[in-house]
Amino acid sequence: MAVKTIGQVLKEKRTELGLGLAEAEKISKVQKLYIVALETDDYKAMPSDFYVRAYLKQYAEKLGLNSDILLQAHESKSGISVEEEEELQDTYQFIKPSERFEEVEEEVPSWKYYLPIISLSATAIAIVAIVAVAVVLNRPAPSINSNGAAYSLSTSQNPTSSSPASKASSSSQPAEQNQVAVSGSGTALTVNLTNASQPVKMTFTASADADIVLSLTNTDQATAQEINASNPTLTATLAAAATSSAITVNAVAGLTMTINGKAVDLSAMTGPGTITVNVAAATTASS
Structure with missing residues (x-):
């Protein structure tokens, strides 16, 4: 034994x-x-x-x-x-526990691992430099009038010439509902939902080979939940008075997410971490 x-x-x-x-x-x-x-x-x-x-x-x-x-x-x-x-x-x-540990040798990548990245960076810098030089060389010289002074012709319209009807139309047009903006990377993403319709519903779906554990705050699914091949979808509704929710996930591979039917881009998240959702409710457009 x-x-x-x-x-x-x-x-x-x-x-x-x-x-x-x-x-x-x-x-x-x-x-x-x-x-x-x-x-x-x-x-x-x-x-x-x-x-x-x-x-x-x-x-x-x-x-x-x-x-x-x-x-x-x-x-x-x-x-x-x-x-x-x-x-x-x-x-x-x-x-009773036995305190025995094995040393794990950390693999250190050689300089050859970084060679493709260095080559691509150098190529990108060279392309940017060539484009900048081409723009400078092909920039047209200013026209000269009979008195030797440089001039240019403005084609922009007088802002006072727009009709009252067009002003009223532009000011009364409502903003698009449920606009989603994603920022951050690595283990932390921030999702800002503006002009949000109520209630705010978040849907999580796992691919056939994924096994994902989620923990959510300020929703009707406050405890840890698991989605996998047998239970691939989870829908959580944000509490009525809440303006944010923190979602902790153990993995993002095979996970898709929508808020009020709008897809959330999770590609910048590389591993386990937290998705913070901030919600700004819809407001009535001014007339």
Whole structure:
């Protein structure tokens, strides 16, 4: 009977399946650095305990392990007793934790990794310089009148010549409802919804191979929710008096989001993080 940590159980199962870190990342949709953190029991490297539980469940299930037992071991801070010659799922049980860690060698990219980026940057700078020189060389010289003074002909209309009817039409035209603007990148995005119709509804959809855990504030779905192939869609309604909501997600690969039917571009978000939604309600257009 061998005493092993949760990380050792995960790593041995991955090794038994013949998977490298890159292959495990592709199969489980969990980033390589968080796989290393789980396999070395280095939970301080994770953003929060919420992500530890979410990624532990997701990674264990993709390896074919019983995620419920591993989560119970994590909650009780217990190790796992394993009979070496039998199947893991039939033999482990909870005991006192064993403090054993393995060093993980960090892969440092060589200078060749950055060569394509440097080449593309140099090419872009050269193109910009050529365009700037061409604009300067082809700029027309100013016309000279008979007195030697430079002049130009203005074709713009007198602003006072516009009709009262056209002014009234432009001032009374209402602004477009539910305008969505996205800013930020990496692990934090900000979504601004202006001239919003009520109620504000946010819809999240997961692709067939995605397993995504969401936690929302100020909505009718306040607790953590999971969307996957069996439950691919989640709709949350913003509380009537709320003007913002924070959505924490464990992954964005395979996730799509809409607000009041308008698509939200999540492409700038590269991994687990927070999507902050700010809402400005619709106002009556002036006459």
